[in-house]
Amino acid sequence: MENLVLFLSSIRWQDAVDIILNSYILFRLYVLFRGTHVFRVLIGIALLWFSQRVAVALGLILTSWAIQGITAAAAFIIIVVFRNEIRSVLQAKNLKTILWGVPHQTVKTPIETIVDAAFELAGKKIGAIMVFPGMDDLDELIQGGISWDGLVSREMINSIFWHDNPVHDGAAIIEGNRIKKVGAVLPLSRRDDLPSSYGTRHRAAAGLAEMTDALVLVVSEERGSVVLAKGAEVRTVQNRDSLVRTLEEHIGSTKEQWGYKKKEKRELVIAALAALVLISAVWFSFTRGQERLVTFDIPVEYVNRNPATEIVDSSVNALQVGLSGSGTLIKSIRPDQVKVRLDLSKAAVGRNSFVITSGDIDLPPGVVLRKVKPSTVDVTLDIPGEKVLPVQVDWVGKLRKDLILTGAKIFPAKVKVKGGKTILDTLSTMYTEKVRLDQIEKSGSLKVNLALEPATLKIAADSSDSVTVDYFVKERASSLPAR
Amino acid sequence: MRRFWPLISPVILFVMAAGMGGAEAQEKNDVPANVIEQKLTLVEATVCEKMKRSTPFNKAIVFSSGLEKVYCYTSFDPVPREMVIYHEWYRRDKLKAKVRLTLKPPRWSTFSSMRIRKSDQGPWRVNITDPEGKILRIVRFSITE
Numbered sequence: 001m002e003n004l005v006l007f008l009s010s011i012r013w014q015d016a017v018d019i020i021l022n023s024y025i026l027f028r029l030y031v032l033f034r035g036t037h038v039f040r041v042l043i044g045i046a047l048l049w050f051s052q053r054v055a056v057a058l059g060l061i062l063t064s065w066a067i068q069g070i071t072a073a074a075a076f077i078i079i080v081v082f083r084n085e086i087r088s089v090l091q092a093k094n095l096k097t098i099l100w101g102v103p104h105q106t107v108k109t110p111i112e113t114i115v116d117a118a119f120e121l122a123g124k125k126i127g128a129i130m131v132f133p134g135m136d137d138l139d140e141l142i143q144g145g146i147s148w149d150g151l152v153s154r155e156m157i158n159s160i161f162w163h164d165n166p167v168h169d170g171a172a173i174i175e176g177n178r179i180k181k182v183g184a185v186l187p188l189s190r191r192d193d194l195p196s197s198y199g200t201r202h203r204a205a206a207g208l209a210e211m212t213d214a215l216v217l218v219v220s221e222e223r224g225s226v227v228l229a230k231g232a233e234v235r236t237v238q239n240r241d242s243l244v245r246t247l248e249e250h251i252g253s254t255k256e257q258w259g260y261k262k263k264e265k266r267e268l269v270i271a272a273l274a275a276l277v278l279i280s281a282v283w284f285s286f287t288r289g290q291e292r293l294v295t296f297d298i299p300v301e302y303v304n305r306n307p308a309t310e311i312v313d314s315s316v317n318a319l320q321v322g323l324s325g326s327g328t329l330i331k332s333i334r335p336d337q338v339k340v341r342l343d344l345s346k347a348a349v350g351r352n353s354f355v356i357t358s359g360d361i362d363l364p365p366g367v368v369l370r371k372v373k374p375s376t377v378d379v380t381l382d383i384p385g386e387k388v389l390p391v392q393v394d395w396v397g398k399l400r401k402d403l404i405l406t407g408a409k410i411f412p413a414k415v416k417v418k419g420g421k422t423i424l425d426t427l428s429t430m431y432t433e434k435v436r437l438d439q440i441e442k443s444g445s446l447k448v449n450l451a452l453e454p455a456t457l458k459i460a461a462d463s464s465d466s467v468t469v470d471y472f473v474k475e476r477a478s479s480l481p482a483r
Numbered sequence: 484m485r486r487f488w489p490l491i492s493p494v495i496l497f498v499m500a501a502g503m504g505g506a507e508a509q510e511k512n513d514v515p516a517n518v519i520e521q522k523l524t525l526v527e528a529t530v531c532e533k534m535k536r537s538t539p540f541n542k543a544i545v546f547s548s549g550l551e552k553v554y555c556y557t558s559f560d561p562v563p564r565e566m567v568i569y570h571e572w573y574r575r576d577k578l579k580a581k582v583r584l585t586l587k588p589p590r591w592s593t594f595s596s597m598r599i600r601k602s603d604q605g606p607w608r609v610n611i612t613d614p615e616g617k618i619l620r621i622v623r624f625s626i627t628e
Binding site: 390392393394395396397398399404405406407408426427428429431437476477 | 541542545604606
């Protein structure tokens with residue numbers, strides 16, 4: 001329980017947005033590509049990817065490599081092979097449809113085709129009976145028949161009711177754009193008020209219409225008329241328009257429509273949930289799975305420094321930043337994705353001490369800061385300045401015992417140095433690099449570089465970074481000369 | 484005059500001997516009126532291994548840390564009035580000692596010394612300053628092995 005609370009508290013709002021956004025993208029891909037071949041291939045790629053993750057988790061190195069290669073190739077192939085299909089999906093729909101709309105997969109009954117076929121049959125005086133179910137279930141009432149599930153077309157309807165067709169006496173059950181069943185036997189009506197001219201087909205039509213909310217269309221073989229039966233009403237249809245209108249009214253309120261809408265809604269909800277679960281799982285495996293630690297040396301960037309000042313010294317140039325995250329994330333992270341930025345806007349001239357906080361460190365998403373070493377950084381700011389300093393030779397070593405170094409002339413005797421004002425204020429002499437006495441036996445001259453200490457000091461452009469030293473040596477006197 | 488010479492000469496010799504005696508010995512005690520308004524002038528400043536009879540011995544700019552002491556000798560002429568000067572001994576830029584020395588008119592020589600150890604190796608300087616802290620001269624030298 002405690003772990004769950006800890007886990008939930010560690011989820012940032014960015015994580016929630018991350019999951020929701022990607023779930024929605026996945027859901028949209030499903031909505032746009034469902035029913036196409038692309039979608040099936042996408043599912044295949046997803047399964048491959050999942051298999052690869054499983055192989056990695058199980059430590060199957062070769063398998064995971066192979067699957068990874070296949071997945072990469074498949075992703076490439078899908079784009080090449082299905083480019084036309086992808087283009088048609090993306091081009092045919094406007095931006096709103098792509099981002100928000102749901103293209104309905106309604107199966108539209110081809111009313112025009114049915115009407116044409118009915119009147120053609122009527123014209124040829126070929127008897128026919130077609131049932132368009134409503135909301136009621138007809139399975140209990142219809143007997144026999146042969147399941148067919150063929151697409152509705154004028155030719156098919158003609159051939160079903162053709163005299164020599166074994167199923168021509170039975171009814172054709174039409175749902176959506178498909179003829180579900182042919183040669184079906186309908187219950188006959190027992191009504192007495194039906195015209196005597198009505199034969200068995202009419203009675204069957206009236207019988208089913210009485211018992212259900214189905215619409216039954218009958219083409220009379222003898223008179224070549226088209227009759228509709230719905231509920232208790234049995235009427236002859238005079239023209240095409242009337243039949244079209246009646247069929248449209250009926251189909252618009254049938255369970256065919258309702259059923260499809262309901263089914264589609266359910267399918268979309270399931271797809272949305274599946275996308276959410278899948279993306280959450282992927283997110284979890286990326287960000288939380290197999291926690292790993294890594295340490296980088298990140299150079300410190302100083303920002304918002306007062307332009308009148310300059311950094312003359314800092315305690316460190318780089319910080320050791322310890323990060324943790326999932327193995328996948330940590331493996332993909334590069335040191336240049338981590339930034340340490342120290343805000344110097346409030347820093348004053350002199351030494352400033354900064355405690356490094358997480359706010360000073362930019363991390364890639366999903367990575368957690370574990371440690372920073374050192375945790376404080378000292379930065380010394382100073383105002384740039386110049387100073388002219390006398391030069392002194394830094395003699396070292398041992399002069400021969402019988403000799404005395406009596407003097408030295410330095411050219412130039414003074415040099416101009418640049419650096420922080422605070423440091424310059426503490427300096428009164430510019431020393432040379434160390435000059436050894438061991439080899440000196442007589443007066444002479446040498447050239448020596450200046451020692452820039454601290455290293456932030458610089459020799460001004462109009463000064464030389466080395467000096468010439470003329471030195472003078474004489475024999476050591478053992479006693480005071482006579483006055 | 485010849486009659487008085489045997490009497491005067493011991494007095495003159497006594498006065499000369501007294502002038503040569505101490506390290507900070509007065510060179511002349513009489514103060515001419517025209518010197519009072521003159522400016523203190525440093526005529527010599529040097530660092531040496533020893534002081535012998537108030538005179539710097541083995542003046543140099545490099546000294547072995549094996550020596551016991553190093554001396555800074557300064558000579559002023561004129562000295563307008565009795566006053567103090569300072570010898571500020573620095574190793575690199577760090578003040579190690581500040582020695583107060585009294586000068587007396589009309590001219591005066593004086594010195595200070597610094598005991599040196601092995602750890603004192605490096606570049607040194609002595610700032611010779613007047614009572615107001617104005618640097619009259621800087622003498623530079625090094626302590627080596």
